[in-house]
Amino acid sequence: FDSELFHGASFDLDAADNQTVASIQALDEVERIWQAAYMTTPTDGSATVLSSVGTKYTAWSPHNDTKVAKMHSLGYYGEDVVIAFVDSGIDYTHEAFGGGFGSGFRVDKGYDLVGDNYVVGGEYIPDEDPMDCLGHGTHVAGIAASGDDYLPGVAPKARIRSYKVFGCGDGTYEDVIVAAFLQAYEEGADIISASLGSDRGFADTATAEVATAIQAKGALVVIAAGNSGDMGPFYSSSGGNGFESTTVGSVQAADWVAYNVTATSSSGESRDIMYISNSLLQFTLDGPARANVQEGARDLTACDWDLESVPSDEVMIIPRGTCLWQVQDSTLIGKATNVFYVQTEGLDWEYIDRAVYPALILYDDGDWIFTQAESGYDVTFAFTHDDQAISIPRESFINGRINDFSSWGPTLDGRMKPEISAPGGSILSTWLTADGGWAVYSGTSMATPYISGVGALFFGSRGGHAALGDGGAKLAHERIIASGKPVHHEDGTDNLASVAKQGAGLVDAEKVLLYSTSISPANLNLNDTVNFKGTHQVQVTNSGDEAITYIVSHEAGSTIHTKGNGDAWVSFEPPYSAGTGNVAEVSFSSESFTVGAGETKTLTLTFTEPETISASMLPVYGGSVVLAGDNSEVMRITYMGIKGSIYASDIWEMERGVPLYMSGYGDVIEEGHEYTFEEGTPVPQPYFNILWSTWEFSFDYVHKDWQPSDWTYPPVAGENNWIGSFRLVENPLSGVVVDFPQQQYPRWPNGVYATPQAFFANGSRIESGDYRILGRALRTGGDANNIGDWQYKASDWFRI
Template structure:
């Protein structure tokens, strides 16, 4: 690929100065959900592998996989398995014009085990959510007014780990974030988001923060909103909605500051935009339910907002969940919706999020920040009678320094030495007592350098960087104070002293600002950012924004540095607000505006380099190996606000989802509109990104974590499709021309279908007026159904505890007489079924969907809704009717850490009745990808023997 440009849209950029004085105070707080304890942004990158994995899992929020139990992370960093895969709470869409109250009454009259939780009446979505023990998805979809039923999921945002915070007089920002994204150019044009209303669906907003307007209601920055759940411990306690959406957590306040925060020393993306807060999380940190999110989105829609942003989501991977469908329809009404892509990147491909999977919903990935912050100190350079005082940057290993008037003494005047002070200093070296020692980074641990300068009396050691990644220095067991300064600063100090001059430091002044440090790895993809595509091979994520080490507002007049796609998502919402401020929104452009803005934002993305590791954790530069980051990781790349607002070219397209080889879609089209004043000639070019081979083979012991490789195991390869490109086309002012592209999958000796290769890239559309935009493509160079013939993971499904073929459904904890089933699948399945048939039923009688009373079908099994690994049902503490019914839908793949499900069938069928004694045949099956469910061969069926149920032996009492 050649050298990769980090500039906007591929254009080179000027690297900002290594050190500059920022006109505001700053004291960063630490990363959101990382390792325990406060830390500075640089120091936070010292986390070990286990801590880093925890961060990757938690930064955004851990979602329910299929409605029954939210993912939790234990104190040791491991993930608590979701053990149930279904939901007894279901969302049902009704046909437009349905009488919702009438359906509600009918349901509750006909089904004693069904309770209506919430109703929705909107031109976007009409329906209700129910809790039921005697209905399942299929029976509810059979209602005359029903259109579709979905399992209701729980979506969790864990509270950010509270790091070190600082008061309002330390308000600051990482200055060049806006330089890297083109927002600075928009601000220079005087566009700041005025007149635009952004809905923040999150934990609420601390609207008392001075940077967020210090008030609530008309005339303030936060003009309104609603608390949909209250300040209690929802969802563990009932919802208690009220009119005050004040943040109890901090997450939503941080998001709000990224969008619209403003002080003399801090500027959000759209600081003149107004906000509405929709609080969907309580104070207990237990997550929120999908019907609450739907209600919040519909409320924001009714309130007339221009943009809805939600840094919320969990591992789902399907575009047709209830929340995703509602979000997509709101986009179709003309409102822009941005949702974070989630933070499961450590698991590799196919870990896409929930709401962001919706069509034309902008799923936002994260990159590392382009700049980091550091403490300032003054250095007085004296040479040949001339004196100059400069402000330099340093990051201490521990606390801030408080010394002054001390000279710097370098251990070597050779700034190229690779192992400075890695050996005891030569005899005759002057004492370092009362001086600040200066050594070059590299060659040995910091502790070795400290020991060698301490031997000569040094109590303070400055290490100047060797062009490695800027990371806070770290050592243990040494008495001297340690700090890192930049390579440029160190070299300037050495050169001054080598020429006969001197440098004296002053760390004693209490300053109200920080200085900025250029981040040499800024702009690379964050390793936590979730990869797509969706399980139906639609392209996600869509675009990238800065999400690593982002400073923003925090409750109680504080500021904090957090990381996650949660931080990247509101940045894109802010860019959308800038556009609407300049050109108007859906009121000016109609309902197509939401989709048009999706296309405008996505097409602005600039390529990012390949990276599958965190350089701060490995302490080494990123080896991009000459490849661009895949579309499955970053979408089209870094958002470019200047292109979004000022390109006179508009592209109309659906992202080029090429599918797999068995379902290949070769033909794709782009409509090019020239809204400029002169004709423009457009040319076309393919920009491939890194291909990957996803398949994870079994190791020598016959084991593997998952079907697909994790992030650290992925290696970039060249996988380029064959594409028939159109000739250059000239488009007159005001004209729209369509151009077509014909793709063929990559072939050749390097393409091995059994390795499951994924390829992606972009089609670049370049005008002779300077506009350069792009459209993403992605495909699989193999057949999913052909390679995944068996959905079950090795050793799955299986009966736990007992494998007997006679079940009594005795619920006593000492002798449980019911089946425990453990299950995990290699790839996402639209449906997993547990069906019960009459004795003698055979697979050749399969029909879909099965109907009770026909073809030997008895009914669907149910499962206790809250099973726990290693436990059994206990009638004294558990409710027998706390169940959900099969089938379950939208099951995600097993990642090796997430995706193992457990089901306890206590004897009830989906209609609420108890299965009678007798002989039966069970069918436990998962639907394979891209197949017809009516065909028996489309299912991976667990081969089960005939069973006998003897109800007479049931005993539910304690023994």
């Protein structure tokens, strides 16, 4: 890496032990050394591939709730703004991207940093062609910048660059991502969009460092929050944890992706029928297909009737039963290949996710089919491979809410991540042309380019990067956050989702582009109780031609209980509360103030932690201070705090004996027990889990006389009764042979064994002697030199 922003190199170590790493760090030429993280594309499941989009029905679009459609109507398209995608490449032959690559095309630059045949851990074989063979990068680019008339991206006239860091499969390493970021910046990107990340969750990474440096130079960096929502709070993606870079959560899109098929009766009547399939694909039938309506079908369901089998080239028509979809599915397996369930009268659309190939049609359409059959007529559907994907409003309790898969913050240093959310659930966008050209995907990967597109619209509205200067990215970042509209919890209630998951809420492009009000900073980190910062000053700027008078108010959000049981375990689905005593209180330096045209004024905010909720549950609270201008502009300052101590969060439940030191897989180690490491014999091994992410943890061999007072960091073999670290037979999580120590390790609550080889981590063979195992895990923010900042436990001594 030879850049004005970052100078260095990536390299392999035969032994990545503390002593070796520390010796490199100690070199005068080395400012910082990191372990390169493994990165993936954060998507929720696989893509559903479509053949085309069409024009006959309402265009599917996520742009209405975000006001992007309104910005398009006013002529804002992000023209000539450069968006660089660091992803799996792009299928630039797609018509939505202009059909070509190079000078004169919309995709005018790019680079493949790894090669099509790259697999994780393999050799990088770069080339000049960023053609996508995975699909993810193409889908992402379309969300931000598709130029399709029917399905435009957020910034349909932006210029596109693609820097390919994945091969034809998911997974890559951090060094190549850093290289891509730097190349994109140096080749003039205005926006860098990265739908990738790692669950390590620490801000001190090479990627975060480079992203922060690029942002400071005026290029907006937008990164996915991750798709680990099922892991609970404090599980943010390390890629998005940089200071000032914009991290994005996912909101469910408002519309279903549906299809139309024409049904023709032998009576001469015909009818267009819309359907939503279980896979969001069009039916695989091609050509005419008979509607199979069994006698008395109106009164049949798949819940408890012994239905007749249906030929595979016909479509069974049957009312939706009242039993579980799983029961109906089980009844039809082996009897029907294609099924149209007729929705119950008065009910709206819903999604079916079953093993047979069903779809849902509405009651009126089913009633027409039944009526034709009861009158003695046959109904035939005309299916084609170019059935058009169309939009149906989603009347669902998840519509417009935060997606359950979207990762939780805060960061491990107590900052709000993500800062903003965008549509990312069930998003229709571009796909590989060889596989149909369009697909539906879900994930924060999809929400990220949406914000990148909004950034491009803003840059375009202000004359671009050159006009905005180095402060342009910070201005865009803060206006995007201040525009957020809080969305509701994914549980279907009227309660707001936590700011630790949604950030400021759903982006509003109109506010980002057109409002006169700017706020800096737009989000406030109150930190935890130990490091609580309760007073903040906020600058409010009016860039308009007339004075604005603002009314200040407070809207508290929900407070989540990170540790719902008050113990060391983080709740995967944290309980939450609201109301007096469970939320923060805030006072303002002024409840009303006026900012003249072109002026800036300071608003001082003073916060008080929630009073009644217990710090043992490590509650995360938040909300927004609302500025309502007399010109109808409403902007928000979003805040977040943590009651309790992040530092005090235990990695191991030591009061319950964790880590356990086992003799093989049965008994615990007994003092003086002998081991030979011969094949088939028990070995001394820890059994443990990781209940809180840790900067470093390790299992080491120490002398039987080791005492905590012997501790020095980094430990040196042969000194202070420290002998060496474990080399594992295999990583209990990934199956890869690894050495201790492990750094920036994410929370992993499931119990695993660390089975050692007969070698130390430096490759030397374990010699005969008397040993103990030392387990050590560094607390968040702890000083590695201080043994008191580690959770540590030594085993009974044993002989090898």
